[in-house]
Every structure is written in structure tokens, then in C-alpha cells.
Amino acid sequence: MSNSNGSIVIAKNLYKQYKQGDSVVSAVDNLSVEIPKGKLIVLMGHSGSGKTTFLNLMGALDKPTSGNIIVDGVNLSQVSGRQESKYRLSKVGFVFQSYYLVPGLKAIENVTLPMELSGLNHGDRQVKAREILNRVGIKDLKQSRRPLQLSGGEQQRVAIARALANAPPIILADEPTGNLDFKTGKLIVKILQSLAARDNKTVIIATHDTSIAKIADLVLQMEDGKLVIN
């Protein structure tokens, strides 16, 4: 559910501060923004600019120090515990730079895991997971391999498939091409781009790769926790 003007993410006076010794560092500093639904959004900025922190706040992986952030109608400043888990399970899919697949599970099991958590039965999980894996280019035997038996690009595709498992409206990708070579990175970006274009998903990519920014529907430039260009 998005608001009336089509924004899926609404952040208002958002702060995220960390203690560093005696001083306090603002990773996100009074950020207010509205992100439209079904677009490919790129969060640009140097290391330490606050883009990952903002991504984490949108994914409820972290709590804001103050301010409000509403994602698909859920006020993340007010959810905790089971609601927070439910939000992550159904509303967002994460794609990390280091893939973060569960090492003991096969590729297909990594994809079925979020479905299992949301209560889908075994048969449906298998069918759906194979379908998604096929779509991202992980086919046949590779679906039964463990993460370490796959290349970096393949692992990232499995991570994208896992992010899509419960059909969330938002995909949050943190430097998804950071560990990949140029060619593989391009393929991954293409998959993410198609999710926004074909499936009307909101894909938010945090990156400092300017080539990704060129294909974005909207670029948000961050610096010192603030939004400098919208």
C-alpha cells in the first residue's frame, strides 16, 4: 500500500546517530524524502555518506534515532519484534554486496527459506523457487549447489532470487555489484532494472557506481547523512 501520491517510502526529519567514543556521529542527518513506487532509485554517495544506513532504516534492519519513516504504509519507527520480522519477510527483499547466503543451504533452499518462514507449503515453495531461480539465470544443477560452489555473480543472482521469494514490493540492494567484475555487475543491474520495469517493484540501489545512476529513474545523492540532490 502506497500513499495517495504514489510514494512508497516517506521519510520525515529522519536521524540515525551512533556513538563513537565521546562524540556522536549522525549517519543520517535530518533526512526527508519521498520515494515513488515502481521505480529504479539509485542512492549515490561516497563511503560513509549514509546511504547504507538509510537503506537499513528502510529495511527495518536498524532503528532511527528520531523522525519517521513510513514504508508501504508501515511506520517503521513504531514497529518492533514480531511485527518487524513480519515486515522484513513480506515488504522488503535485501540484496547485499557480500551476498550473505546461508552457507549450509543449497541455492534453492536459500530461496525457499523465506517462503518457509512465511508458511508456504513445501510443494509450492519448490515450484516458486525454481521459477524465480530460472528467471535470474540459475538453472538446473546449479540450483542444488551450495553458495561456495557458485561464482560471485551466481551467488548474487541467488541472493536476488531470495529477495524476490515472498514477492515484496521493495528490493533494497546495497552495493550489489561491489564484489563483481564489470560484465557480471552489468548483468546483475539488468536483472534489478527489469524488476522495476516489468514487475513494478521499487528497487533502491545504494552504490557509488555512476554507470548504474545512468539507468536510474531517480538518483538521490547523499553526503554526510544529508540528501544533497534529489
Add this chain to the structure above:
Amino acid sequence: MSIIKRSLRNVMRSPFRSMAILVILAMSIGLSLTMLTVNGASESELGSISGLVGTDIQVSPAGSFGPFGGGELDEADVDELLALENVNSIRKSISTSYMGGALESPLTGRGGGPGGGTRPIMAMGVSPEMDTIILFNGGTIDTTEAVQSGRYFEPGDSNADVMVMGDGLAEINSLSVGDTVDIEGVDVQIIGIYDTGSQLGDNMLVMPIETAQRVFSVDGVTSVIIVADDVSNVDGIVAGIREVFDEDTADVVTAEDRYENIDESLTNAINSSQIGMIVSFVVAGLIILFSVFLMMRQRIKEIGILKAIGASNWHIGLQFSVETLLISVVGAILGALMTFPLAQSVANMMTGTASAANERGGGKFGGGTIAGIDVAVSPEVFLYALGIAIALALVASIIPALYISRVRPAEVLRNE
């Protein structure tokens, strides 16, 4: 994929670590179950011994040990004891050693010259109405159970030329029920053959007391069991016995005296096994807590990933608890299996007997001064093991419950 299958795989992800934890855990659970088993056996043995500590008072010639030394008690003096107050009955017996050539002993031992000499054969004379023969070392033969062929004495056998014989002695001399043996010039017929399971008991022959006195030319008796009408009267009867036999003439031992050593060692075994049980259980608990803590620390990133994809604290906690339960159950089963070979050795160690069960020869030849416990490990030990495993897993699940809720995925997945 079921949570159990996933847990099994996670356990197998670090086979060496899992194996090391399993071995240590199995050892401590095994020790805990062994102590539990020994404790149960000791308590049951103590209970049965308490039942035996009753009204028996043994009187024997001063300084004697069965057939060795001390001479005999005058039978007329012994009969005087029957007149003592609160005495229910008197059972007289004689013990002697037979060195004649008519029988060969199955035992060989020191002092017999080259090749090992033959040991003397122990001969006893008992009242035919006594069902239980009390040996000089305090052991007993329950004749109703021990006689394997033929029969035991009947009251009419008094002074008859009959005997019962241990199966070891009968076998080596190729004798069977109905055969007659010339002992000290008297043809004595074998009417029964018994099996005690002990070398001492099976190398014996037993005659009615009057026959034995006649055949072995023994005047008097070598042992008297006086039965008091009540435990509370034992001390009074002992005082009465002392008026008939002074300390230079006879040794007087009450049942309580005889079982004192056993009682002490069994009480020690119970106390030690209780302490051992608690210590090994605590050690098992610490091992599982430590290993779960280690497992959580090593897999903190995995916890972060699971949280990021929407797993709740409960889901993750359940996953780790099932893994812990699996390790605990396997450890407990291995521990329970270890109990079978361990329990008897530990019991022997605790009571200070090298091989109590062998010496005592099982149920038919038991009691007395040998302080041993026959430890039978029952299949119930697996139920206890399961109980321990579940208890350990429950205790250990406290860590995931506390730890997982504190993990913030943004923190643990930061900086790669």
C-alpha cells in the same frame, strides 16, 4: 526443508567441532548416568543389607577363621546358650578341612610343591534343618536355590552317612548323586549336588553335623549362630554369651558387626556417586552452554542474515535449540551406552572391591563381609539419558533466547 534436517546439516557443517563436543558431552553424561546407576544399586544393596542386619549372633572359637585354628567350642557349653533369655534358636555347625586321598580338590594353590599343590577340601557339618549355610568368611549358601541335582538334607538325615557336594568338587572327581565316597573310613553317599557360582562354595562338601563330627572326629562345634527374638535384645544376649564363653574362649560377632564394613563402604559409594552425579551433570551443562555460546558467536552473521530475510527471534531460537537438542540426544545416547561397561567398574572402585560380583558369585552366594555391589544397568538408563538431554537442551536454549534478541542485523552485517 524441515527444521530437523536443517539442524542436522548445521551440526555436520563443523564435523570436528561437533564430534569433539559430542565426545566430551557423552563422557560427562555417561559418567552422570553411571553415578545414577551406581547410586541406585548402592541404595538397593544398603536396603537389603539393612534387612539382613537382624538378630543373628555368631559365636566361634577365639582366633578361628572357619576350619583354620581356634579349636572347637564345647557342645555342652553351647547348649547352655539356649537357656539364655530372648534366644529363639541355636544353629550349630562345624568347619574342617579334609586332606584325605578319596577326593581331589578342583583348586590348586601355593604350598603344594612343584606344579602347584592341591588345596584342602573344606568340609562342613550343619543342622539338617538349616536352609542357609553360613560360611566361615561370612558368605552364605541358600540351599533351596543352590541344589541343582538330588536334594538337600531333611530332618531324618541327622547322623546319616550322607552329604551334599559342590559341583566343582563333584565334577573333578566324576561323582554324581547316588555315588558313595569313602571318607575317613566311612562310606558317605552323595544325595545332592549344588552350584554356588563361587570357587570356595563349589569346593566343599556338607554333611549333617552329627555325621561330620563322627566322620572327622570333631568334638564340639566350630560355629554357633544364635538367633535373638528381637534386634533390641542382641546386646543382652551377647552379655549372656560372655558369661558362658569369655574372650579367650570365643569370638562373638553380631550381624551388625559383620555388616558394618559393607554399610560404611556402601554409604561412601552412595555419597560419592551423588557428588559425582551432580558434578558430571553440571559439567555436561557447562559443556553444552559453552558450545552453544561458541556456536552463536561463530554464526552471528548467519543470525543477522536470517533476521534480514524476516526470520523472527523465535524461529532462529528454535533452530538453534533443535541443533542443541540433537547434540544433547546423541551425546546422551552415547553416554547411556557407556554406562553398560562402566557402571560395575565404577561401583567396584567406589566400594573398594576389585571384582565383587565374581567373588560373591551372584545371588546364590552373597552377603557377608565382601563389600560389593552387583550393578545391573537397566534399559531405563536411556529414559534418564533422554531426560538429561532435554534438560540440557532447555538450559542451553536460554543462551539463544537471550542472545538472538540482542542481535541487530545492521550491526552484524556491516563492513565486509
